[in-house]
Amino acid sequence: MVAPVLALAGFMGSGKTSVGRALAESHGYEFVDLDDVVVADAGMSVERMFAERGEREFRQLELAALRRILRRDPTPSTLVLALGGGTPSTAEARELLASGCTTVWLCVDEQVAWERSQGTTRPLAQDRASFRALAKERRAVYASVADWAVDTAGLDIPRIAARLAALLPRPLPNTVTPAEWQAEVRGADCVSHIWGGPGRGGLLTQWSQELWAQGRRAVVLTDTNIVQCRRRELKQLAGLEAIGEHGVVVLPAGETSKTLDSARTCWDTLAKQRVHRDDVLVVVGGGVVGDLGGFVAATYLRGLPLWQIPTSVVAQVDSSVGGKVAVNLDYGKNLVGTFYQPQRVLVDPAYLITLPDAEVRNGLGEVLKYALLMGEGLLEHLE
Template identity: 35%
Template sequence: MPRHKTNNNIALIGFSATGKSVVAMKVAERLKWTLIDTDDEIVKLSGKTIPEIFKQDGEDKFRQLERKVLSQACQKEQAVIATGGGAIIDPENQKLLLGTSVVVCLEAKPETIHQRLLHDSLYSANHVVRPLLAGDNPLERIRQLKATRQPHYAVADWTVHTDNLTLDEVSREVIKGWQYVNKHHRSKQSTKIDPACVVETETASYPVFVDWGILDRLGEKMTQAGLSGTANIISDKTVFSIYGARVKKTLEKAGFAVNCFAVPPGEASKNITQAVKIYDFLIERRVERNDVVVALGGGMVGDLAGFVAATFLRGLPWLQVPTSLIAMTDASIGGKVAVDHPQGKNLMGAFYQPRLVLADVQTLTTLPQRELTSGWAEVIKHGLILDADLLELLENNVKNLIKLKPDITSKVIARSAAIKCQVVSEDERETGKRTLLNYGHTVAHGLEAAGKYDRFLHGEAVAIGMMAAARLSHRLGLLSPHAVERQESILQKFGLPTHCSGVPLTDVLAAMELDKKVRGKSIRWVLLEDIGKAVIHSDVPKKEVLNVLKGVIKP
């Protein structure tokens, strides 16, 4: 949330057992700042323990004390403030913290939180039973409560995933976040955002914005693009729970009326049944042709919302707000919209360009690790087919990119998005150069269909598909063994699969025959001649394809 900071405090927010108190102590020690633990201050102020306050005086009294303590803490200079798990939910507390401190959210998976709470309960000196552990299913209680709080945690300037980090590592990440925010975001709200690239086709021209912390500029950018009327946010339930309220607020602030519709997450929702449900929703809301569809989410949401926008009332203006890496660098750019058919992926669709794309790279910090890893496949693909320098940049910055270091991550995503922009501008309808973007996708779409769209994430399937394509390129005498090894190495360094097992090869082949890249009954294979140089072949012998597939799809 870009804004001017009035002092240099650090405030830690996050769910119970994410380590706020111990991390705050470590950060304060490193910076030689004052440590303020709001729970400790509440105990001092009231003369009672936290459980006693809740039992004797109720939660309202506790929240009243919490507000008072936070107000006093935020008046300090150079303080590290550890807040309670629910403190950020109170609008007054949120405004106070965001206005006076760099707010860092400590994240952890529900399973990690559960294990930490169990450990504390078993080994703490006072043996107090934590309320979250009471009852028959504490893990589910943690999941549900954390889900309700997630949208409030999403306002943080910086997020640290603590699951697999030591105390020292978490404290260093917190300090890095504080340094970054102070360096880059003191007055970003008033600065101009230049597009990373502009798509220029025969049918449309639109900007693609890529930067860290720009989600709250969405309403402004929509107004600048000449959009008006009612904004209809289409999202999935997971993304909407985190960013829905925030996006709705920024759109209303810009003068838009807002409707919201969320579908279940996952590729299984990208079907004609869900599209009809959205049509029904738009009809009920009396949506008109000058109203706008806002696709908020990953590639599935963009495809589904774009398909609805292209077909409802013969076309509504729409825009993409990608929150996944795969969408930011690939799926959100180019106007390819579609829903899946049981026999194949994206068989019902259209080319329908958005009015703008706005990618806030910071939203990747709330993306599940598996989805984030999956997204790097498309970025790597862009380097392999068209930009050898980009691939080298990826190879030289693997660790920082995996950790989502803001500067290098924003730079790489913007560069990858610019490649997609350039290709789409030259070939909107995939009659020539744009076909190169399908590198790895022939096998990938076969794998996804054979896996019923729930076995593989798209990037995982693409990574395996790219290995098949690279090995096929080598077997046909196009690509050197070194280049194949280099591709395999970069995929593995980013944690992507290079083979799979347990998928019927016959099902993969059947789905490949239905793929959109088939022409004249022959598959148009995108292959490599070198790193950064892709070509198209339609005369690939089936026996070579089978040999390669048997190498990447194990029994």
């Protein structure tokens, strides 16, 4: 689900203000820079405030401004909000963001952030060692509050803004919004129901509530990259207070996890949780997690209901709906596997915004391959 306010978090130099303004202006949204509001309230610059009143008083003014913005009447419905670098550092600020915002963490390399910030009047960017330590400390804070984490490496302001447009809380004015769609893929023993289109991720909340009402559970299988990017959504899907609880199985990201050892870890976890045949394994991730999760679902209790939530381009256009599931052996890839169709597949382009630019390009190369095989119609559509 997308909250009414899109809040941009991140370290100094990550581009929060520039990205937020570009996103809001290009789509007709209101834009607010929280630092500007604090400056107007205090009647002095951030630098002067730090020097004369200290950071503690600045944070108090910042929290009051954030509270006023998010609780104003009427509730803002089309707002892009650029937070200060330290805004999420207090528990109350994190609670406000969790209750009223979709929060995006703009991830920036610490060296890049320093190069952008050194020599400016930023009060917390005057010493290299302190800057590095603060960047490390803040990463944990941003990870705890973010609904999405976007790697900005290699992306300019317009391209970052274009990615974030998928998270805006309503259809963009004066644009054609891609239609939601549904499809079916019929396998030998199962029909896969596929839902696609912008905003379709909101169906996950509905589906999980339906499961709970039936006395069934969703057990989520994902990897460390996805946990960092979508922590809150995973907790909601599994009905948890924290990721460390048993409803979410987290494996290391990458091809090295696609093994029988990882499958055994998943089987053991399902057994310890006393998962039944009518419970659901929800696989959230790219092709590696999708293959492994499908294999686990196919083999545990001779078959668990499987939902695939693909988060890479290739997984969305291919592997999540193909039904081929497998793990690797030392002697080669995909040597142990089967065919097992998911009951449900959810394809939302918003799930692609967290991908590094190179991975998006690689995935689009796969799409182009399909277009070449299918003929001129799809090629023209892609152009």
